[in-house]
Amino acid sequence: MEKLLIVDDSSEIRKQLKWGLGKDYRILLAESVTEAISLFEQHQPAVVTLDLGLPPDIDGATEGLRCLQLILQRHPETKVIVLSGNEEHQNALAAVDMGAYDFYHKPIDLAELKIILSRAFHVAALEQENRRLQEATSQRDKGFSGIFGQCPQMQKVFATIKKVASINVPVLILGESGTGKEVVAQAIHRQGVRGEHNFVAINCGAIPENLLESELFGHEKGAFTGAQSRVLGKVEFAGGGTLFLDEIGEMPTLLQVKLLRFLQEKVIQRVGGREDIAVDTRIIAATNIDIEQSIRKGEFREDLFYRIGVIAIDLPPLRDRGEDIELLANVFLQRFSQEFGKKVRGFSSTAIKWLYDYDWPGNVRELENKIKRAIVMAENPIVEPWDLGFIDREEEDVNGTAPAQSVGVADAFLPEGLTLKEARYQVEHRLLQATLEKTQGNIQKSAEILGVSRPTFYDLLKKHGLHQPE
Structure with missing residues (x-):
């Protein structure tokens, strides 16, 4: 107890x-x-x-x-x-x-x-x-x-990383922009036997099509105008280690054929060369597009998809990770407080509510940027919504939509003009809903968070007419 x-x-x-x-x-x-x-x-x-x-x-x-x-x-x-x-x-x-x-x-x-x-x-x-x-x-x-998470989706990700790290198979990481695909790729690399060798990353969507082949496979002297010497490509440079192909869904179709050959035969040819070169490089790829839809449109080769997607890891968006939002916010707060030499120690209850209610289109990357901004802007040891950039301080003061100091969790969403009994019922109802959402319907965990027994929690659900998860 x-x-x-x-x-x-x-x-x-x-x-x-x-x-x-x-x-x-x-x-x-x-x-x-x-x-x-x-x-x-x-x-x-x-x-x-x-x-x-x-x-x-x-x-x-x-x-x-x-x-x-x-x-x-x-x-x-x-x-x-x-x-x-x-x-x-x-x-x-x-x-x-x-x-x-x-x-x-x-x-x-x-x-x-x-x-x-x-x-x-x-x-x-x-x-x-x-x-x-x-x-x-x-x-x-x-x-x-760099990877933190307690939600079931992230625990599944951690388990997959441990399983595939030491097995030399291609891995495809799926997820929205900002969910941490490269961080996961680095974790797979470090956990395995290739961890002592190079980890090389290349963004397939950021390099012009006419240069991407040379970046990947290198070129021989005289292969094209300006090629004054032999240059090794990223595949060779990552030999013995890992090549991370970010946004592989943006790779041109003709280049997909050459990548497929490398995955099948473990050999490459530099641009302008005729010699097959054996290379031992592991491929980890990532994309934020719907790869199966891209295949149906003829924009991505189905045979390449099966080659790179032997193991697929699906990263959840931050908005679906429940309490991980607060966990990650505290990780970033500690990191940047120390980095910037500021004594910021936590978030007000109102700021926490904003963190949970926000949709996070930029995912973990956006959260990291908002916390960094908050540490820079905060004038007090407690981070408020305006420090995070959710609202203007002047707007907050005029409208009075949230307290300037942390005055209790219930104050973050307590309606005005109600009797104490009515307000208490509404607070209880919303707290039950929010807790069920955070735990994804886990009754035991919800009861533990609210400090009540399972039977009491079921009674509260019945009292408020809330759906009981199956």
Whole structure:
């Protein structure tokens, strides 16, 4: 059971939270900074709720802010949720600037607080898995460097990479632009016996047709005007290693014939030459077009497709990868924060919602660029939607469509003009829908994310009239 440290000088609030949250978490209670730090060091909870008014300064915030600082010094990844009164709003904002994950205004509504806590534990688990993946990557000699993913589609990709890496067969990688096709090709190369040799990439759609043959197969001296010496092509240069043919669907038909011959016979002829040259080069190809439709149109040879597509790896678009969006966003945030020397530590709940709601036509490449932009533009430790370029800051301030500070997950989509009961029902309904979408209908995983049992989750589905996945 996950551990939750509750730091509050009020015995009634401590009892209320222990009673209301005790079934979901192992509760640790503290009423002072000294007691809180002692319990924190002993148990290392991932999430802490913190009242700023702690003795001896129960009417101020000095002790609460000191406690926050001590916790984050010991473990910066801890999710500290500040519980404050409305009159303590500025102190709560100061706590967020110091590194608090979120704040929640008293009086406490357990149902709303449970949503925030569930989200905090989920983010903490996601970040922990991210760190584990990064450590595993560094221990695998760069084998999967640059590839991260927890969704079922990416787990299937990882399994295929491991199977084909050491087997000398052509591989065809399919996927939209920006999904990471070249990164996967590099992973296959590094994982196999060819990893110590050259990995050579060439974009078949970026080189003019009259030059592509020479780029691939090389040319002899005098083969054409300007050919003043013999030049090796990319196929020879990658000898012993791997040649990555990006956008192979753009390769001219006549050149497809010569590539097919190489795949069949493992020999080439340079432009202007007559000698067959044996070359040991593995071919990995990629395309973002519908290759079967291209075959039907006569634009791509069917026999070449069968040769290069002995093993096909289909990369999913980012919009279909669920929680991988947040995982990758945090990977890029850590990378660019370190690269640019900026202390940016996370995303506001509103920014996270934008990341999930956006369609990502440019896929992982677009996400990487947006996070890089955010690190450059961010003025605070928390990335907001305007830092990512989703909206203008001025538009946000005028319309009030999202908070300037992170004030809880529910606030990102809580309608106005409703009673508390109505608002709670809508929040619960949307959270159920969003969780099912993220887990692709996995009931067990959805229940775990929301911190409820499977029977309770089924009851909630029935209550809200939601379709139960088969």
